Amino acid sequence: MTYSEERLPLALGELYASYGYRKYRMRRFEEYALYVDNMDFLADKNVITFGGADGKLLALRPDVTLSIINNTKADCDCGEKLYYNEAVFRLSGDDGYAEIRQTGVEVIGKVDILAMAEIVELIIKSLAMLSDSYALDVSHSGLIHGIVSSLPVDSKCKAKIYDEIARKGVHNLRAIVRSEGLPEETAASLSALCALSGAPKDVLPALKDIAVGDEAVGALNQLTRLCELLDKRGLGDKIRLDFSVVNHLDYYNGIIYNGFIREYPKAVIVGGQYDKLPEKLGKRAQAIGFAVNLEATPYAAAPPVDIALVYGEDDDVSKVMERADELRAQGKSVYVGMSAPKCRIGTVLAFGKEEDLC
């Protein structure tokens, strides 16, 4: 079931609350120093700043996670699960400023296999609320990092390899391997990693030959356990493993994921495990979370009016109103008039005939 643009954030909040996540509210601005000190953890470094009353430089919040982790009291012994529904502000190239609505969840404390599976479950349920047609791609930063960091090339070349994995540029990867004089097996492994995309049952066996080194093997084991658990939860067929999901490798250190809906051209849900941020902020905790880009909802949301009930001059208006009440009692929003309004409508019904006029 999909929701209207207005109802969706509330419905998502109810979903997260039903899993015991507490709503987190925050101020729209923070001291700029917080962002300067942690610039590496910001997806977008264009921060909007202004002078505060006491002369301190303040910033309109460009990111929610940083504020949450900065203020959390959670640690590995006593964690917390939070959700938010907030706007973030960024400088944009088009018209100067952008306000982006986001909702999302963060689990801070100990991130075990249950926490990972729960997050994936919440993402799948969130995607299903956005659209009837969705896809969730899961990857593991440790697997990609483990494989690439074991290569005998400099950091500049490694950065190029990460870029090509992210854009599925198999032909470019082969060219890099050739120019660096690496063995043909390396080209084959990287190309295979790049091209792999499919159900866990098909992809996991193929990864066994590619994952070399402790980090990559450890990541593969974790990914395998997660897929087994999701399978037991009946969610195994809802995810796909795809290693072009690189997101932001300096930020994430465990599983990472991108969720897509058919109606929107980019990922609408992005996230992963990000232990490095709490560590940098001096917290003794791990963290995992995701954000839903609510800007995608106008593309996907259900029409604001479910039914337009159109009546004629000869119709008995009290019966028209009764019929509208019946439909409303079925949970539908119903507009009544002698013609349909000029907006997106689910169904236009002619009173008495009850046939769809669309």
Place this chain on the structure above:
Amino acid sequence: MLNIALPKGRLGEKVYALLSSIGYDCKEWNPDNRKLVFSDEEKGVSYFWVKPSDVAIYVELGAADLGVVGKDILLEYSPDVYELSDLKMGKCRMAVAAKKDFIDDMERPLRVATKFTHIARGYYASLGREIRVIKLNGSIELAPILGLSDVIVDIVETGTTLKENNLEVKEEIVPISTRLIANKAAYRFKKEGIDRLMSLLETKL
């Protein structure tokens, strides 16, 4: 249905010929009329004629599932798309060119005229050379001749235009060719169709 954005012009026609040779031909196809969209329901393909520099935008924003675009555009605008294949057409290079007698004066910033400001900035940043970028939209070769810039960063195919204007290539930045790109969401929802096209294409490349 696979929606494919083709760059308007000779290159687009060459790519259509390649795709039609692997079974993605279109009954309506006629590059000589002014129609911009050609579809073939039976073959499950629809082609759009798009300005070459706009192809990546159509694909990134999902109006097209696949597109054909030069590597120069991908390097300049870094669209968030998959780069699935090198079609090995339209081969040329991105290069620095200057007057034959040009000597770089390291005591002042280098003046660089170009359409490709992002590529130029990235290249000189990797060398640690301070530059002043002059953004031009055409006839880039004119800039060093008239003293507007010291060098240009531009696409060089045969080098004839440079030679005729008493310029020469000083450094090669990156080789360029035509790439097949895909929208990231379309790759999820039309994967079977895209994989099929890719495997047929492999046999021709």
